[in-house]
Amino acid sequence: MDFLLNPTSVGDKLISMVLAVVIFGVIMAVLLFAIDRPKVPNWVIVAAFLGPVAILLAVGLFYPAAGTVVRSFQVSVNAVGPDGGPVINPNTGQRLTELGFSFDNYTRVFTDPAFQKTLLNTVWWVVLVPVVSTLFGLIYAVLVDRTRFEKAAKALVFLPMAISMVGASIIWKFVYEYRQGGSPQIGLANQVLVWLGADPYQFIITQPWNTFFLIVVMIWINAGFAMTILSAAIKAVPDDIVEAAQIDGATGFKLFRRVTVPTIRPAVVVVLTTIAMGSLKAFDVVRTMTGGNYGTSIVANEFYTQSFRQGEGGKGIGAALAVVLFVIIIPVIVYNVRQMRLAEEVR
Numbered sequence: 001m002d003f004l005l006n007p008t009s010v011g012d013k014l015i016s017m018v019l020a021v022v023i024f025g026v027i028m029a030v031l032l033f034a035i036d037r038p039k040v041p042n043w044v045i046v047a048a049f050l051g052p053v054a055i056l057l058a059v060g061l062f063y064p065a066a067g068t069v070v071r072s073f074q075v076s077v078n079a080v081g082p083d084g085g086p087v088i089n090p091n092t093g094q095r096l097t098e099l100g101f102s103f104d105n106y107t108r109v110f111t112d113p114a115f116q117k118t119l120l121n122t123v124w125w126v127v128l129v130p131v132v133s134t135l136f137g138l139i140y141a142v143l144v145d146r147t148r149f150e151k152a153a154k155a156l157v158f159l160p161m162a163i164s165m166v167g168a169s170i171i172w173k174f175v176y177e178y179r180q181g182g183s184p185q186i187g188l189a190n191q192v193l194v195w196l197g198a199d200p201y202q203f204i205i206t207q208p209w210n211t212f213f214l215i216v217v218m219i220w221i222n223a224g225f226a227m228t229i230l231s232a233a234i235k236a237v238p239d240d241i242v243e244a245a246q247i248d249g250a251t252g253f254k255l256f257r258r259v260t261v262p263t264i265r266p267a268v269v270v271v272l273t274t275i276a277m278g279s280l281k282a283f284d285v286v287r288t289m290t291g292g293n294y295g296t297s298i299v300a301n302e303f304y305t306q307s308f309r310q311g312e313g314g315k316g317i318g319a320a321l322a323v324v325l326f327v328i329i330i331p332v333i334v335y336n337v338r339q340m341r342l343a344e345e346v347r
Contacts, residue, residue, distance in 0.1 A: 065326075072106070072319035074099045076312065105320035115302070115321075121211050122298045125282055129218045130275040134268060136219070137226025141234055142256060154231065158224035165221070165284030172217045173289055176203035205294045214296055217285050222278065226271045233267035234260060266339055273336035280329050299325045 007013040035045045077100040079087040087096040109115045137157075144153040160168060177187030181199050185191040190200040203213045237260060245259045261268070283300040286292055292301045299321050307318030 068319045068322050071316060072323045073101045073103070074316050074319075075102050075104045076100075076316075105316040106324075108317060109320050109324060115317075117295055118297045118299060118302045121296065122280070124211060125215055125218065125279045125298055126276055128212070128215050129222060129279040129282075130272045133219050133222040133275050134226045134230070134271050136223045137228075137271070138230050138261075138268070140223070141227050141231035142260070145231065145234055154227065157227050160221045161224040163221070166288050168217055168221055169285045169288035172220075173204070176213060176289075178202045178204075204290055207295045210290070210294055211296050214285055214289055217289070218279060218282060222275045226275065229267055229271050230264060233264035237263045266342060269339045270336060273332055273339065277329060277332050277336065280325060280332070 007016045031048045034040065035048055076097045079096040079098045081087045088094070089096050110119075140153075140157060144150050147153070163171070174186070175188045176190075177185075178190055178200055179185050179187070185194055185200060189203060193199070193201060204210050241259060241263065242255070245255055250258055281300055282298060283304065286296055286298055286301045287304070290296045292298075292305055297305070303318050303321040303325065305318075306314035306321065310317070
């Protein structure tokens with residue numbers, strides 16, 4: 001039975017997966033059969049459905065979250081023996097270390113210049129991606145609304161949403177591809193610069209603007225989402241409100257600013273906060289295009305680098321970054337949920 005708990009070959013893994021699916025199906029069948037009995041109390045039905053979910057949440061979410069918080073306060077310190085001196089490993093001759101508790105990880109996150117750069121980049125991502133994506137999506141939705149080519153125009157902007165983050169990053173790596181001056185350019189951006197008479201530019205590695213060129217990728221992906229939601233909100237604006245405003249003399253930009261935008265404000269807020277949450281968790285774009293090098297790292301990428309690439313010494317820093325990211329995202333989630341409830345109440 002050991003091969004079921006620790007499968008090593010493809011066959012063992014396949015058997016384990018099939019067995020897990022069968023066990024899950026049997027358990028669900030037993031639960032559904034049992035709760036369908038007429039004399040079963042309601043609390044048994046509730047426990048049957050919510051119990052497994054509560055257990056899985058506790059094991060898969062709350063326990064790791066609590067462990068991350070604890071790990072964020074742990075730092076490696078030299079072990080001290082009963083005599084007050086360092087403890088030496090007799091086999092290697094090196095000092096032994098043990099985990100101690102302190103705020104050093106958080107202090108380092110907010111004072112180390114490299115991590116300060118990471119936090120600053122994250123701020124740029126959280127500010128620029130939602131604002132520019134929402135602004136572009138709003139303007140685009142208004143311009144193509146009820147035009148002859150509305151469906152085709154919307155599909156063109158929405159298509160990037162169907163591409164994975166990694167796929168979009170690879171596409172834009174080709175767009176930003178650099179060849180030295182005089183050589184044939186295979187990157188679209190540099191070919192345009194050459195056509196305009198400028199020298200090729202290393203978009204991905206030249207600081208500080210490379211961060212903004214990565215942000216463009218995220219904006220390209222999210223603009224379709226913003227356009228779709230805002231276009232639906234614009235179409236839901238009651239015609240009598242628009243006609244009343246037109247009778248009062250509001251047309252063009254004045255009608256857009258005084259009537260359309262205030263009416264769809266809940267949708268705009270939801271789009272802004274949703275994209276902001278996605279930007280805080282952005283990882284794929286940076287990891288695929290630069291790996292966090294050239295001063296482009298953000299919190300989510302640095303958390304991965306410290307936790308899984310820097311060995312035991314980086315786990316505390318990685319946990320501290322995860323906690324910081326979690327604390328930052330909580331108010332955004334609360335505000336987003338509140339706005340969605342307000343929008344539901346308006347309906």
